[in-house]
């Protein structure tokens with residue numbers, strides 16, 4: 001087992017990539033803290049871990065609240081005494097309201113003419129609330145949890161932090177989701193800055209920037225035709241599975257990745273290498 005008796009927290013672990021990651025960490029021997037904002041999802045994940053013989057502790061907290069995050073860390077330290085691994089995962093892909101409205105026409109134009117002249121008008125018509133909520137959840141959430149984790153990890157001279165970026169913040173444009181793309185790009189820059197800051201204290205900070213992965217969140221937040229276009233652009237011809245991402249979370253959380261510092265790994269089925277046929 002690669003993570004025997006390590007203590008791991010995964011945020012947003014009640015669904016999708018977070019749930020798959022926490023199960024994979026627990027299978028490698030980690031004791032896991034399951035965070036989410038939905039009690040029923042926390043309970044489901046805790047039960048899945050326990051069914052496989054692992055130890056899990058559920059903790060409900062909204063990662064976009066500094067106060068709630070502080071309280072969550074206090075509970076985890078009270079329960080497990082420390083924290084070795086933090087996976088900043090909470091969040092979800094989000095299409096702006098205007099993109100949702102305009103996408104059927106864009107899709108029609110793309111499929112019939114092979115080009116797109118229409119704008120999704122996502123940025124022009126984005127509300128302050130749409131923008132703020134994506135930045136709060138992804139970027140502030142990652143910052144708040146990292147700050148609390150470093151209070152523990154820097155002092156003890158060990159830690160592994162894995163930040164969930166996205167291909168939308170790295171090498172794909174993700175038109176229609178400028179707020180999500182900005183938040184994810186911010187997370188990747190944050191990863192590199194903090195990685196250099198704390199590596200001397202034995203704390204490793206790295207990120208994943210996955211392409212499109214079939215999760216409840218993705219299916220709920222995007223549109224079927226968006227996924228059709230994604231698959232057409234992906235040489236592998238399919239979406240990823242949560243388990244294909246979880247295996248990289250385990251890698252970055254384990255000492256097998258000890259030469260990785262501020263790195264960004266992007267499993268994406270070849271989406272960004274293709275110029276089409």
Ligand SMILES: NC(=O)c1ccc[n+]([C@@H]2O[C@H](COP(=O)([O-])OP(=O)(O)OC[C@H]3O[C@@H](n4cnc5c(N)ncnc54)[C@H](O)[C@@H]3O)[C@@H](O)[C@H]2O)c1
Nearest residue numbers: 012014015016017036037062063090091166212213215217
């Ligand atoms: N699915 C993809 O294609 C994909 C691709 C790249 C990156 N990602 C990223 O992976 C992460 C997980 O996405 P997913 O597709 O598994 O989504 P998901 O919706 O299936 O799961 C996300 C979980 O986060 C929880 N959550 C939401 N807001 C929260 C908050 N404020 N505090 C704590 N928990 C909260 C939700 O309740 C949910 O259980 C996100 O950061 C997402 O941006 C997903």
